[in-house]
Amino acid sequence: MSTISKEILNRLEKIAPASSCLHEPTFNGNEWNYVKQCIDTNWVSSVGKFVDRFEAMLAEITGASYVTAIVNGTSALHLALQIAGVKKDDEVLMPAMTFVATANAVIYCNAIPHFVDISQQTLGIDSARMDLYLSENAEKREDGTTWNKNTNQRISACIPMHCFGHPVAMTPLNDVCKKWNITIIEDAAEALGSYYQQQHVGNIGKLSIISFNGNKITTTGGGGAILTNDQTLAQKAKHLSTTAKIAHPFEIAHDEIGFNYRMPNINAALGCAQLETLPNFLQQKRVLAKQYQTLFNDMSEVNIFNEPAESRSNYWLNTLILKDQYSALRNEIIELTNTHKIMTRPAWNLLPELTMYQHCPSMNLPIAKDLQQRIVCLPSTPGLELN
Ligand SMILES: Cc1ncc(COP(=O)(O)O)c(C=O)c1O
Incomplete structure (x- = not known):
């Protein structure tokens, strides 16, 4: 087990309690x-x-x-x-x-x-x-x-x-x-x-x-x-x-x-x-995204994806992106965090790689292929916060 994977788990545990899902519904209104x-x-x-x-x-x-x-x-x-x-x-x-x-x-x-x-x-x-x-x-x-x-x-x-x-x-x-x-x-x-x-x-x-x-x-x-x-x-x-x-x-x-x-x-x-509760959820999710960024800021092996230019994102799912040379660690990180009951997931398998879509037309996909190997989706339920 690499020290990088263990370090990611340690940091995630500061935000996501055991049994965290990627995104749970919250019912606290009408x-x-x-x-x-x-x-x-x-x-x-x-x-x-x-x-x-x-x-x-x-x-x-x-x-x-x-x-x-x-x-x-x-x-x-x-x-x-x-x-x-x-x-x-x-x-x-x-x-x-x-x-x-x-x-x-x-x-x-x-x-x-x-x-x-x-x-x-x-x-x-x-x-x-x-x-x-x-x-x-x-x-x-x-x-x-x-x-x-x-x-x-x-x-x-x-x-x-x-x-x-x-x-x-x-x-x-x-x-x-x-x-x-x-x-x-x-x-x-x-x-x-x-x-x-x-x-x-x-x-x-x-x-x-x-x-x-x-x-x-x-x-x-x-x-x-x-x-x-x-x-x-x-x-x-x-x-x-x-x-x-x-x-x-x-x-x-x-x-x-x-x-x-x-x-x-x-x-x-x-x-x-x-x-009716959406404004609260959006606000909580911005706080959570900021906290993930702060939490991983000094870890040179990863980035937390930030909203694109000219945009205000709802940060539905926060994502950790491993830097190029660490893509081989993706599955280890996902397995380790899930073993500790913190749900993390990769991005979807690329659609042109699924059996039923293999025959469909496609341009070359260097960026999608590369990013898909490096993305780890993180627990993002509104209300999660840094402890
Ligand atoms: C990108 C995208 N498209 C379409 C859908 C389909 O939505 P639904 O699950 O409500 O059918 C989803 C969600 O699940 C999605 O994430």
């Missing part, structure tokens, strides 16, 4: 009260005042004009892609290092994930290198659409993912996507409460999604949301997520194939209480 109201009134399912309230609160927090509450983030992404116009066999650009749901949602649309490399500064898509890659591998046709010259498929969309809550540099990415006429759908699953250039993430893409899974900064048990500033797209999101049912006093008819994707009222009730 959760019981609101959920009880649903049960007392029988309004537990897909309609109810808490769904409306949850959507209004989320619009207020994010600045998005329209919000549709959805059963989970994966379904939200699936529907957002469909509404954005992603078609069968289209290729959709996304970072190689993301949760599998980002690629799965593309497959649900019968489209094809196309992996791009990430930036050391943001852990999200590196737009400059993506642009260079497109210049060499794609062509813009007369009708303005962009096609992969190697596969002869259209590249219609791009999903930037705000990794661990840290905003992608959206201005340069937006410029590149505009140049190539590629639609942006933001995967902001992890990034509620994160800002890029003073604007809440999720407002630059045509549509964006947030997750309210139990491990996120605020939870509805399971849940998601689609955000957009386009009224027509918002109406589509509501209609298609409610089985495309035509509004009528009693007739039950549907005008297209929709989905049963609306968030139930009982989940939204939990969500309203959680959103």
